[in-house]
Amino acid sequence: MTNQSLFEKAQAVTPGGVNSGTRGLPQPIVWERAAGAYIYDVEGKGYLDYHAAFGPIVLGHNHPAVDQAAAAAIAQIDLIGAGTTELEIRLAEKVAQHVPSAEMALIFGSGSEATYMAQRLARAVTGRKKLVKFQGCFHGWHDYLLMNIISAPEKIGRKDPASAGMLPEAIENTIVLPFNDIESLERTVKGQAEEIAAIILEPIPHNIGCVLPQAEFVRSLRSLCDEFGIVLIFDEVITGFRHGLGGYQEKLNILPDLTTLAKAIANGYPCAVLAGREELMMRFSSAGGDVFVAGTYNGHPVSTAAALATIAELEDGTVHKRLFRLGEKARRGLQEIADRLDIDMTVAGYGSVFVPYFMSGAISRYADLLRNNTEADTAFRNEMIKRGVFMLPLAMKRNHVSAAHTDADIDRTLNAAEDALKEMMRSRGLR
Ligand SMILES: Cc1ncc(COP(=O)(O)O)c(C=O)c1O
Structure with a gap:
């Protein structure tokens, strides 16, 4: 089964093929498996996941201790x-x-x-x-x-x-x-x-x-x-x-x-x-x-x-320390790349969350975000998906690091981001 063929079945029985108005994707993807920082589609393609299902996945997908506790509960x-x-x-x-x-x-x-x-x-x-x-x-x-x-x-x-x-x-x-x-x-x-x-x-x-x-x-x-x-x-x-x-x-x-x-x-x-x-x-x-x-x-x-x-x-705080360190690494890394390439980007975030806005200047309320270049924002996310890094392809949506992400995952993300941004500069004249 391919993403396309299964998604056609989904569309026949579910309005739009997805069970939430914010789950639609430009290319159909039907998910089969998730583990740690990665999610896999039915064609076996793996993606490094920053969507985290809109935020719940803080420890990583299918965290063994959480799954074991859930299984023990239902067994009883x-x-x-x-x-x-x-x-x-x-x-x-x-x-x-x-x-x-x-x-x-x-x-x-x-x-x-x-x-x-x-x-x-x-x-x-x-x-x-x-x-x-x-x-x-x-x-x-x-x-x-x-x-x-x-x-x-x-x-x-x-x-x-x-x-x-x-x-x-x-x-x-x-x-x-x-x-x-x-x-x-x-x-x-x-x-x-x-x-x-x-x-x-x-x-x-x-x-x-x-x-x-x-x-x-x-x-x-x-x-x-x-x-x-x-x-x-x-x-x-x-x-x-x-x-x-x-x-x-x-x-x-x-x-x-x-x-x-x-x-x-x-x-x-x-x-x-x-x-x-x-x-x-x-x-x-x-x-x-x-x-x-x-x-x-x-x-x-x-x-x-x-x-x-x-x-x-x-509870012992080590997970949050790790999340905050990796989040900061992602934010700094992305900002450094955008600055070096002279791209109008402000990487916002807190803790495990990072958000590359395609704009500059202060941000204190929603009206400030009207300066965000929505088209570039969405295009960047789609370029990242092509490179196996799943960021929800909707402008302004946050990315989440989980405890399963590693330094190597962040390095890989930054390399993919640099490549994606350079491609956008070439093909779209992004600045
Ligand atoms: C801040 C906030 N409150 C409430 C909700 C609603 O939660 P749920 O989707 O679990 O109903 C959301 C969902 O995204 C949210 O982000």
Whole structure:
């Protein structure tokens, strides 16, 4: 079977042949196997993987300890769906131990469920309707927050719902602000304080690559929320565990009221967590409160065991040291190549994440990224795929180093990048 022939079968039975709107590729690839830093298609071609399934793969694909824990769990127990398990108790304990703002945790199957529950809880505890999000941040597929992610220039400053079929009331009640802009934040919060239930943000907006938060902006968020009784939600679905077991809140030393975690929490197994202050979390119906929470697969033993095994691998800090060192090597190496070739590139990133933007100048919010040369960005990724290095061929999407990547893998990536960029200079006149 070839990629092409199998993909044609996929298209016959699945809309577009893929199970997510962001999984389409310019050339059909049907995956067969994954191991460590590599992924393999049905034709046996191997790729060095930086996509990491949009971020979960932090230890490397099919990590033996994680897979063994998952296998041991399923050999012993499957889904019971009443009461709890020791695995669930241990995972909530671990989250409370490591994430500074977490006192209690609920376990879900996906990040969207966690952010959905976070906004519902915030609305319930405040008795208010409105949510504030930031341009460029993504918080999952539900109506309440699915807007203004990678917006067209003419949509900035206006509501930009990302889907047809969304409830107009949901769109109306979500306010979108520019990231790192204290003035608009203060103006909005002070003007509508009595209506705002929650402010939610990716502490690093990684859905547009990597835009670092300014310390003063995050401090303002915390103090405005305190002053006006607004729930502050850090969506750490990407940053949580990938950048440290304490999430990015630990690095910022600013604590949210609620935190959502997913992706790297279980190295690829479907697991997510909503964690927060006990006083808020006790409003959930699981504790007899009035905020309905449920989910047949919540706290599934396989995912929960995978999360515990992932945490165990991360606990002594050596993995994060390695991730940060290799990430820095990739960032510096790429920037050095682009500078030497005189290409307009800014390599952004943090920890294990690196993002080559095809632009120069400061980046503090989404509008700055409109200077990114999207065509060159996408072309570069496709050139890398041709050279056996898998970077998602969508502009601004982040690359992730995993613990399975080696120095030799990064060297190989840098060689491929230099070759790809030179080819783009020759064939497209890239500068
Ligand atoms: C920051 C952030 N929050 C929430 C989500 C939604 O998570 P899921 O796809 O697991 O529903 C994502 C997914 O990419 C994300 O990046």
